[in-house]
Amino acid sequence: MEYELLPMISSPEELKTLSNQQLEQLAEEIREALCEIVSDRPAHFASNLGVVELAIALHLVFDFSKDRLIWDTGHQIYPHKLLTGRFPEFQTIRRKGGLMGYPNPSESDYDLFMTGHAGASVSTSLGLKAGDDLVYPGENRKSVAVLGDGALPSGVVFEAFNNAAGLNKDLLVILNDNKMGICPRVGGLAKYLDKARAAPFYNGLKRDVSWLLNKVPMIGESAADTLGNFKDAVKSFLHGGMLFEELGFRYVGPVDGHDLPSLQNALKMVKEIKGPVLLHVFTEKGHGFQPATENPVKFHTPAPFCRDDDVGVVYAQKPSSPAYTDVVSDSIHTAMSEDEKVCVLTAAMCQGNKLDQIRADFPDRFFDTGICEGHAVAFAGGMAKSGMRPVVDIYSTFLQRSFDHIFQEVALQNLPVTFCLDRAGLCGPDGPTHHGLFDVSYMRVFPNITIMAPGDTQDVAPMLNFCLTHDGPASIRYPKTKAETVERDFAEIEYGKSEVIRWGEDGMFVAFGAQLSTCVAAAERLAKDGVDIGVINARFLRPLDTETIFRALQETGFVITVEENTLCGGFGSAVLEAANDAGIRTDNIRRLGIPDHFIEHGERGELLADLGLDVAGLMKAAHEMSQKHLSSDSAVA
Ligand SMILES: Cc1ncc(C[n+]2csc(CCOP(=O)(O)OP(=O)(O)O)c2C)c(N)n1
Ligand SMILES: CC(=O)[C@@H](O)[C@H](O)COP(=O)(O)O
Numbered sequence: 049m050e051y052e053l054l055p056m057i058s059s060p061e062e063l064k065t066l067s068n069q070q071l072e073q074l075a076e077e078i079r080e081a082l083c084e085i086v087s088d089r090p091a092h093f094a095s096n097l098g099v100v101e102l103a104i105a106l107h108l109v110f111d112f113s114k115d116r117l118i119w120d121t122g123h124q125i126y127p128h129k130l131l132t133g134r135f136p137e138f139q140t141i142r143r144k145g146g147l148m149g150y151p152n153p154s155e156s157d158y159d160l161f162m163t164g165h166a167g168a169s170v171s172t173s174l175g176l177k178a179g180d181d182l183v184y185p186g187e188n189r190k191s192v193a194v195l196g197d198g199a200l201p202s203g204v205v206f207e208a209f210n211n212a213a214g215l216n217k218d219l220l221v222i223l224n225d226n227k228m229g230i231c232p233r234v235g236g237l238a239k240y241l242d243k244a245r246a247a248p249f250y251n252g253l254k255r256d257v258s259w260l261l262n263k264v265p266m267i268g269e270s271a272a273d274t275l276g277n278f279k280d281a282v283k284s285f286l287h288g289g290m291l292f293e294e295l296g297f298r299y300v301g302p303v304d305g306h307d308l309p310s311l312q313n314a315l316k317m318v319k320e321i322k323g324p325v326l327l328h329v330f331t332e333k334g335h336g337f338q339p340a341t342e343n344p345v346k347f348h349t350p351a352p353f354c355r356d357d358d359v360g361v362v363y364a365q366k367p368s369s370p371a372y373t374d375v376v377s378d379s380i381h382t383a384m385s386e387d388e389k390v391c392v393l394t395a396a397m398c399q400g401n402k403l404d405q406i407r408a409d410f411p412d413r414f415f416d417t418g419i420c421e422g423h424a425v426a427f428a429g430g431m432a433k434s435g436m437r438p439v440v441d442i443y444s445t446f447l448q449r450s451f452d453h454i455f456q457e458v459a460l461q462n463l464p465v466t467f468c469l470d471r472a473g474l475c476g477p478d479g480p481t482h483h484g485l486f487d488v489s490y491m492r493v494f495p496n497i498t499i500m501a502p503g504d505t506q507d508v509a510p511m512l513n514f515c516l517t518h519d520g521p522a523s524i525r526y527p528k529t530k531a532e533t534v535e536r537d538f539a540e541i542e543y544g545k546s547e548v549i550r551w552g553e554d555g556m557f558v559a560f561g562a563q564l565s566t567c568v569a570a571a572e573r574l575a576k577d578g579v580d581i582g583v584i585n586a587r588f589l590r591p592l593d594t595e596t597i598f599r600a601l602q603e604t605g606f607v608i609t610v611e612e613n614t615l616c617g618g619f620g621s622a623v624l625e626a627a628n629d630a631g632i633r634t635d636n637i638r639r640l641g642i643p644d645h646f647i648e649h650g651e652r653g654e655l656l657a658d659l660g661l662d663v664a665g666l667m668k669a670a671h672e673m674s675q676k677h678l679s680s681d682s683a684v685a
């Protein structure tokens with residue numbers, strides 16, 4: 049398709065010069081750009097197709113060079129990027145060095161926060177409003193949060209609603225209701241929104257009960273009239289936004305989110321309302337691309353696909369080998385078939401966690417809490433207390449939301465909750481908000497928790513079984529990558545014991561997690577260079593196998609710890625601390641892992657190579673340590 053209008057839009061100001069017909073054409077061009085780019089690489093798709101008109105209308109009605117706009121989560125920000133001058137670079141999105149797939153303040157002043165975690169938009173928008181009122185008095189800068197129905201149940205959203213109503217700030221929350229999170233939305237609020245779908249448009253003017261009471265018929269009317277009139281009055285009082293009005297917001301809606309003129313009118317209206325307002329907008333996830341509307345789950349972030357205009361068929365490529373996630377979900381499935389006390393919790397990531405089969409086969413023991421990671425952990429604590437063996441299956445980055453509940457509701461009670469930390473490590477194109485690089489550090493501070501990482505696919509099921517029979521909380525972390533198998537005589541999982549894959553005279557790699565295969569490959573290549581490096585599969589961080597690791601430190605030249613976690617408080621730190629506490633020399637320890645800065649987006653392999661966590665990087669580190677060891681030996685001689 050030839051893009052006629054998109055290349056002309058270098059800022060939202062240009063939108064204001066377009067006719068209604070041109071605006072419709074622009075919406076079409078945006079959808080075409082989304083299809084063209086996203087069919088070529090995994091990226092957020094259906095959510096973006098659904099907010100094209102909303103993004104245009106927002107930029108037409110507000111001036112976000114001064115007003116404030118936060119897209120909750122941020123995965124649906126592509127149309128906004130296209131409208132704020134980023135069409136020329138759009139084909140670089142989610143590529144290393146290219147545009148980010150989420151808001152990024154270093155790309156544009158129209159992106160205010162770098163986000164990717166759901167639920168914080170109302171808080172930050174409220175903060176911006178409160179700040180702007182103080183910093184720019186008299187300007188009445190507007191503040192808008194676009195919140196998805198999937199993100200709505202996040203606890204922090206209600207903390208912000210409460211605060212906004214208390215402060216009575218002019219805050220606009222747009223509820224983008226497309227009936228979906230990544231998976232179909234769940235819970236009581238989902239049911240509430242389903243019911244609200246049938247309600248007529250409401251502009252927030254009948255908000256107090258006195259209005260209803262005034263409608264109550266007067267004495268003297270017949271009983272039938274009285275009842276009829278009363279029912280009519282009640283009906284017109286009830287609307288889809290009662291809940292929000294009770295929380296102190298003025299509710300307006302619902303509005304068709306694909307009808308540009310209606311959207312603009314509604315936005316112009318709510319822009320003038322004082323105090324917090326919730327504008328309810330109905331959109332369709334995947335709008336404008338039928339395969340995506342028919343299967344919004346698959347097209348949330350589809351694998352690369354091609355469009356066949358003749359037959360309208362879409363071919364999505366399948367990943368070639370099982371990922372750790374598959375191996376873990378298969379192991380959970382097996383555990384659930386063998387023990388009816390085992391149950392599994394996900395926080396709105398059934399698809400990402402590959403739990404669909406479990407949901408189908410064990411509906412009574414599958415719990416989707418919605419995007420409520422903190423609650424999920426406390427809920428698991430309750431289940432464990434009542435005698436179940438809950439498995440909390442949450443991405444490493446999102447489990448950060450649960451830190452205090454891990455502490456209080458699980459670790460402090462020493463409850464047998466199993467944490468499966470998916471996407472622990474570099475996530476690739478999602479970038480800094482999604483890399484799971486901190487969990488080792490945040491989990492290892494709590495007493496009672498056993499912390500493990502499978503070195504390869506063979507470790508997964510035995511580790512999970514270990515957790516499920518262990519008397520206390522335990523966690524396993526694994527990255528978003530295909531599951532490797534390291535050839536060896538498999539040693540059974542034993543509490544606090546590592547596995548020696550091979551011993552080396554010159555030095556040892558100690559791998560915590562899936563970096564094991566890279567260590568083995570590097571050791572094999574180093575052997576060809578005449579350097580004898582061994583490999584230990586650490587398996588446990590807590591408790592740490594100090595016996596084996598200290599032996600490596602004392603009997604070989606050096607130890608290189610390898611992990612996909614920040615070096616601040618990670619596995620290598622644990623080794624250093626333990627050696628130091630035991631009075632063992634530590635100058636022959638080198639830690640490889642994630643340095644102390646946020647890591648950009650890019651393909652996982654590219655990022656690992658940049659960080660020296662590929663075979664070449666490990667070999668380089670080993671050569672350097674060998675050199676150091678040799679020169680310190682000759683200095684002693
Ligand atoms: C704290 C957190 N948990 C989980 C996710 C993963 N996630 C990303 S988008 C999404 C669904 C969001 O649904 P909704 O807000 O309705 O947006 P939609 O895609 O429907 O527009 C989820 C669960 C996340 N980004 N943040
Ligand atoms: C927006 C969001 O958080 C998810 O859509 C994320 O991109 C999922 O990534 P995975 O592909 O690793 O499940």
Ligand SMILES: [Mg+2]
Nearest residue numbers: 196197198228
């Ligand atoms: Mg949604």
